[in-house]
Amino acid sequence: AQKVTQAQTEISVVEKEDVTLDCVYETRDTTYYLFWYKQPPSGELVFLIRRNSFDEQNEISGRYSWNFQKSTSSFNFTITASQVVDSAVYFCALRANNLFFGTGTRLTVIP
């Protein structure tokens, strides 16, 4: 069975603060892929980042960074120096065969 848990339902931060969104996943597959998506108020889901199960190297891409730890089945996502335009719902997703989503974290960046 596959499962994605995003325990944080809502987060509010003041502009320019850093914010980390948590994601914990469950899968029996040894090969899988993890993703983060953003859903702005306009509604369309937008891909942000991906990570393969066999590569635990953490990366930074602009203001985005992610921390993947297989030992704790976690795939956390950090936005550095948050901006008002980052306000959205963020979804963590797991793909082995199928593609499953968590319930999302609503991020509000206050100016």
Added chain:
Amino acid sequence: DTGVSQNPRHKITKRGQNVTFRCDPISEHNRLYWYRQTLGQGPEFLTYFQNEAQLEKSRLLSDRFSAERPKGSFSTLEIQRTEQGDSAMYLCASSLLRGNTEAFFGQGTRLTVV
């Protein structure tokens, strides 16, 4: 490339009527997914196709729901005898077959059952 296209964008129907939604994926994408999303929830998996083969259906998907992808290109999702609980946003996504590739989403079809 025009991305994933879904039609119609909005549909209002009376309870008990049948509705059909269409999804046109990105042309070279083998995989096509259907999801349902209600307010405050994440996308809930309904079914997915690899080319024309329907590989998995959610156990939550009642027999009133059926999906097809006859030529491995566009897909349709039909809901028969709609109920008020079917009101939701229906999302379609497509991706390449390789697991490490992301899925691209359409803008969705918002269904309201009155």
